[in-house]
Amino acid sequence: MIDKLKGVCYNMVNVMYQINYEPAMQISLAKGNSKLGNGVYALNLMPGNKPISTKDKGQLTNVRGTCGGCCDGCERLCYAVKDARRFHNTVIPSAGKNTVIMRHNMEDGFEQLKYNLIKKRARVLRYHSSGEIESYNYLLHMVKLAVELPNVRFYFYTKRFGFVEKYLNECGDFPKNCVCNISEWKGNTDGYNLRGLNRFVYDDGSDPKLAKVFHCPAVDKNGHKTGITCDYCGRCFSGNNGHITAVYDHSGKKKHRKVVKKVV
Ligand code: SF4
Ligand code: SF4
DSSP: OEETTTTEETTOOSOSBOOOOOTTOOOOEEEOOTTTOTTEEEEOOOOSSSOOEETTTEEOBSBOOSOTTTTTTTGGGOHHHHHHHHTHHHHHHHHHHHHHHHHHOHHHHHHHHHHHHHHTTOSEEEEOSSSOOOOHHHHHHHHHHHHHOTTSEEEEEEOOHHHHHHHHHHHOSOOTTEEEEEEEOTTTTTTOOOTTOEEEEEEOSOOGGGGGSOBOTTBOTTSOBOSOOHHHHOGGGSOSSOOEEEEEOOSOOHHHHHHHHHHO
């Protein structure tokens, strides 16, 4: 049975990481990595739609992912889901705990996040290197924190277009230090009014128009990492100025690499 409110499955047996909410749980912030760079912190949640499992190891956790179906097309290719399977001993306990804290006690979760950012003198926070905005209320908390900490730049990529559109309609623009990048892929934004927001477009080589768009400098045309970090580049947290950024396919899938070759 899945408790939809709490997002955990109680009747799972032989779960490697059984994570149930406890009031003493602490939010965990990740500091930098080879992609983000040292100056960028990240708050990660469980990725995907369901509790993650693998063929050989079985059920890895009882905590449902936060992507809520917005990723039906991309979960298969998602590096966050892959990382959660591959590096489960580090990824799942921290992302799983963050997820249950935010589900059970969002106020406390954001208070803890604020405390940690102040204590660490963080300059930049990336929301959700893994996971997604799980509810409209959660998005409102993200914005509230940005208003409370005007010297920290917050940024995120999202496919939760419904929440974002609702926010734009009900509350107006995002604060300058809360930068929303719309993750666009194969017409998934059709029908939404996401006026003025940045677009981050996945370039799998199938749309020739993207050839002229600025491409993320962290990935080259062959899908290889260049070593340029987000901390160094800063484009995705520079502001809500409506710019478009494409990123070359870096999924490592052979069939996608072939398509990329046709374009370059
Ligand atoms: S929405 Fe993002 S984090 Fe979730 S499965 Fe898709 S790519 Fe991964
Ligand atoms: S454009 Fe810059 S900030 Fe955005 S993902 Fe690429 S390297 Fe990071």
